Amino acid sequence: MILVDWQILDRIARGFITIDPFDPALVQPNSLDIRLGNHFVWYEEGDEIIDPYRKETINSGTKGTVAESIVLPPGRFLLAETLEMVGLPDNIVASIEGKSSIARLGIELHQTGGWIDAGFRGSITLEMCNVNARPVRMYAGMPVGQLVFYTTERAERPYDRKPDAKYMDQRQATLSRYHENPRGP
16 A cells, blocks of 8 residues: 555654655655755766676776765766665555656656665665756755655565665665675576
8 A cells, every 4th residue: 555645744753664854845645755865976987897796896987976966967877865864664665756847857766776675774875867968957955756655564574684685774875786696606
């Protein structure tokens, strides 16, 4: 079941969902608006192959900044943090969706990583891309997306109890930690 406005407010007030900082004005009929943080990371152009199993290739050729705004050029991919820290209990999951007004500027908010597991705690790393033909300036603090909350049965092993929870308590835009996965045959 998708939580509606009064249920979102109730779960936050009772401490089941943690949002910090929390602004009640950001609660929508079926979601909670989330804002862009001020930490951004991107890959520089180059020919070096990124190997998901090799940390040094994931981390090389990256640049980052803390800024009040950033210009996202056409075709550029960057990671950004949410202003809000999010904490979910073992029976609520969330998905992140882009705001229509931002999408109409050509900004994609997440590529495929739009799911937040029950038990997750931390800032959310946004996988942003500009598919517009023109650059777009993005400002820290502006609402860019929305979290949709779903109630579920209690997870037997929520994210905060998984030994391989690579992004638990993450802060700032976080590069892939895929290299921490065991490599298959």
